[in-house]
Amino acid sequence: MTTLRFTKGHGTGNDFVLLSDPDGALSLTPAQRAALADRRFGIGGDGVIRAVRSQHLPAGRAVLEHEPDAEWFMDYTNADGSLAEMCGNGIRVFARYLIEEGLAELPPGGTLPIATRAGIVDVHRLTAGFAADLGRWRLDGTEPLVRARGLPVARPGLGIDVGNPHVVVALASEEELEALDLGRAPLLDPEPEAGANVEFVVPADPLVVDGVGRIRMRVHERGSGETLSCGTGAAAAALAVRHWAGAGAPSAWQVTVPGGVLGVRMIPTEGGEHVTLSGPAELVYSGEITL
Numbered sequence: 001m002t003t004l005r006f007t008k009g010h011g012t013g014n015d016f017v018l019l020s021d022p023d024g025a026l027s028l029t030p031a032q033r034a035a036l037a038d039r040r041f042g043i044g045g046d047g048v049i050r051a052v053r054s055q056h057l058p059a060g061r062a063v064l065e066h067e068p069d070a071e072w073f074m075d076y077t078n079a080d081g082s083l084a085e086m087c088g089n090g091i092r093v094f095a096r097y098l099i100e101e102g103l104a105e106l107p108p109g110g111t112l113p114i115a116t117r118a119g120i121v122d123v124h125r126l127t128a129g130f131a132a133d134l135g136r137w138r139l140d141g142t143e144p145l146v147r148a149r150g151l152p153v154a155r156p157g158l159g160i161d162v163g164n165p166h167v168v169v170a171l172a173s174e175e176e177l178e179a180l181d182l183g184r185a186p187l188l189d190p191e192p193e194a195g196a197n198v199e200f201v202v203p204a205d206p207l208v209v210d211g212v213g214r215i216r217m218r219v220h221e222r223g224s225g226e227t228l229s230c231g232t233g234a235a236a237a238a239l240a241v242r243h244w245a246g247a248g249a250p251s252a253w254q255v256t257v258p259g260g261v262l263g264v265r266m267i268p269t270e271g272g273e274h275v276t277l278s279g280p281a282e283l284v285y286s287g288e289i290t291l
């Protein structure tokens, strides 16, 4: 039997079980991770995040070759125990956790590079909350048809990669968004081989206020089901709506999700456009669990 110390945290209601494993000594099976995330028989969470020094994982060592300061690796798994490349809400909560555990220093205004399966992610500490540079994004070239319970007809989605895979679907009204039943995974045709997180979005009226675009979103996450928020999903949703809106659309977006509000910005860089995500990160409680 193994006793683990854990901390529970969330970003806009997207909640995580956080574990500290600096030396990479903890080997958790997907079933054990799913048991930790189980809301009835375990602690409960949309994902499990292990803090491990990058040098102890092959994916972490690959990041260290480009960014020797990325001491910490965010080892993220979904609620069903499956691996995911990135988590936009998770990385802010992870930064807060490293700071509170005394594993990293990040004063307001400072930047902490964190290694992930999607590569390096720079996290900036804001006066309240954090902003993460999710790096280059891309249209993945797919436009699958999406069927979901509560949606009368199939709608076209837009495939977007922001380090992990997303399909964004535009809905006509708030009523349509509310009528969705995301208790079952939406069906995608064709189904992406690696699966996808599916975001349903509705523009606010008016769409743009003071130069900031505004949308509402619900999400069904790969490996976790419907969640109150998805940070990478918010970024993908803002990118999709800007794409559909065409020239002149804003590069700053406010995305309202059931668990709160997230900020998304598109920032031109020499190497191509980056997308950043900002929002809160809270630690709620800590405890011990025996597996």
Ligand SMILES: N[C@@H](CCC[C@H](N)C(=O)O)C(=O)O
Pocket: 014, 047, 078, 083, 084, 085, 086, 087, 088, 089, 090, 164, 165, 197, 221, 222, 223, 224, 227, 229, 230, 231, 232, 233
């Ligand atoms: N909730 C996360 C995304 C977590 C991973 C996702 N379910 C996947 O499998 O890609 C976020 O805030 O980005």
